[in-house]
Amino acid sequence: MTITLRTIDMHTGGEPTRIIVEGWPAFTAPTLLGKRREAREQHDHLRRALMHEPRGHADMYGALLVPPDHRDADLAVLFLHNEGYSTMCGHATIALARWAVDSRRVPRQEPETTVRLQCPCGLVTAHVAVTNGRAGRVRFESVPAFAFALDAIVPTETWGPVAVDIGYGGAFYAFLDAAAIGLDVRRSPLAALVDAGATIAEAAQRTLRLEHPEDPELAFVYGTILTDGGTGATSPSRNICVFAGRQVDRSPTGSGVTARIALQIARRQTPPGETCTYESITGAHFTGRAVRETSVAARKGVIVEVAGEAHYTGESLFRFEADDPLRWGFRL
Numbered sequence: 001m002t003i004t005l006r007t008i009d010m011h012t013g014g015e016p017t018r019i020i021v022e023g024w025p026a027f028t029a030p031t032l033l034g035k036r037r038e039a040r041e042q043h044d045h046l047r048r049a050l051m052h053e054p055r056g057h058a059d060m061y062g063a064l065l066v067p068p069d070h071r072d073a074d075l076a077v078l079f080l081h082n083e084g085y086s087t088m089c090g091h092a093t094i095a096l097a098r099w100a101v102d103s104r105r106v107p108r109q110e111p112e113t114t115v116r117l118q119c120p121c122g123l124v125t126a127h128v129a130v131t132n133g134r135a136g137r138v139r140f141e142s143v144p145a146f147a148f149a150l151d152a153i154v155p156t157e158t159w160g161p162v163a164v165d166i167g168y169g170g171a172f173y174a175f176l177d178a179a180a181i182g183l184d185v186r187r188s189p190l191a192a193l194v195d196a197g198a199t200i201a202e203a204a205q206r207t208l209r210l211e212h213p214e215d216p217e218l219a220f221v222y223g224t225i226l227t228d229g230g231t232g233a234t235s236p237s238r239n240i241c242v243f244a245g246r247q248v249d250r251s252p253t254g255s256g257v258t259a260r261i262a263l264q265i266a267r268r269q270t271p272p273g274e275t276c277t278y279e280s281i282t283g284a285h286f287t288g289r290a291v292r293e294t295s296v297a298a299r300k301g302v303i304v305e306v307a308g309e310a311h312y313t314g315e316s317l318f319r320f321e322a323d324d325p326l327r328w329g330f331r332l
Contacts (some may be wrong), residue, residue: 003320005050005060008099012282012310014250018050018062018098032076033217035066036085036120038142039078045328047080052329058082059247063092073118074106079301082331083244083311088121088170090254090286095140097126097308098196101135105135108133119143120169121218139307142258144294145169146301147266148210154203158196159280164204166223168212168296169258169304171222173241174204177229185228185238190248190281197224197242202320212295223247226257231269232276232288240281251308252278258304261288265302284308 006025009016011158022163025043027035037159039047051060059083068076079086097115100106106115110132115126117140126140129199136282157164164174178185205221205293212218230237241249241256249256257278264270275289290302320327 002322003293005317005318005320007047007050008318009309009313009316010095010099011102012094012251012308013286014282015091015280016059016061016250016313017092017310019091019096020050020061020062020105022062031069032066032078033215036078039064040085040140042071043242044327047085048329049327050318050329051080051082052331054326055329056082058331059220059250060088061092061134063089063096067155068118070118070123071125074114074116075100076118078120081244082247085120086171086222086244088119088124088141088143090140090257090306091249091251091308091310093117093119093124093126093140093142093254094308097138097140098113098135101128101130104152108135108288118134119170125172125287137307139305139311140151141291141303141305142255143170144296144301145258145262145304146296146299147263148172149208149280150207150266152204154200154207156196156199156203158199162200162203164200164203165263166208166210166221166247167259167263168218168289169260169262170255171214171218171259171260172210172220173243174200174258175227175260175263176200177242178225178268179229183226185226185240193240194242194246194248197226198246200224201242211301219274223255223256227260231264233274233276236277236279236285238279248281250280250282251284254286254306254308255289257286259308261290261304262302265290266300267321
């Protein structure tokens, strides 16, 4: 028996989003986090088959559409990558929101269509610009973001004690100026930046005790974001996100921008309402701004609006033949 899965492929600033629209087995879990566990425990071979070679690659990213259980959601999603399942993804949210308008999953309205997306971290509201029937730039308000720790010390064998900021924007990231460890996000070899990002994320996860005030499943360091030390207020600030082990985000990282704004607010580097621009390794730009204050349990937080653009790259019908020994993918 040959299994088939249909996908729509897009990219946001160069970062892929493979939207799985048909063929995935039905879920029995009633909640989105339950479906995430079920996907990991029962259907992970399908994630590997679409994310890994020969159908994907080491930096592939995916979005699996599932029935929402949030009463206000238009659609729900599980985010996939080479290592597993993430809790939030801004670049994929931008792609999904545009696709939802183009596919008529939500009624199209001009000049802007609202798409409510249930993510594992919570409900994300996106607004898609529509001009002459064509969907374009997307801005979205993510889940509440907050600064978890400033100048937290993590020990490393390469650089000794390193001070990092831990910010949450739907996922936890360790942030630091690349210059603090002798690197430059514009000039250093990519391999050196990836090594640093992976090492620091592992050290932070091993050393720091993270807590999410609402769900313990969210309390882990998803990746490291190395920056150029700027704020993005007067000129674009470049950052590079290394996540899920050694995967490199080609986009400026939507959940990372969300967390970065929360940290800049906490450090009084950026006032609420100020729009900052962040640049990725491909030169793509996202903007971010804190639109209002909020709280996450006892923590002060902000709601951040992130904006960017996604584009289509193709549509596929993937086949998995029963006699193919590599049908569930491989990594080198």
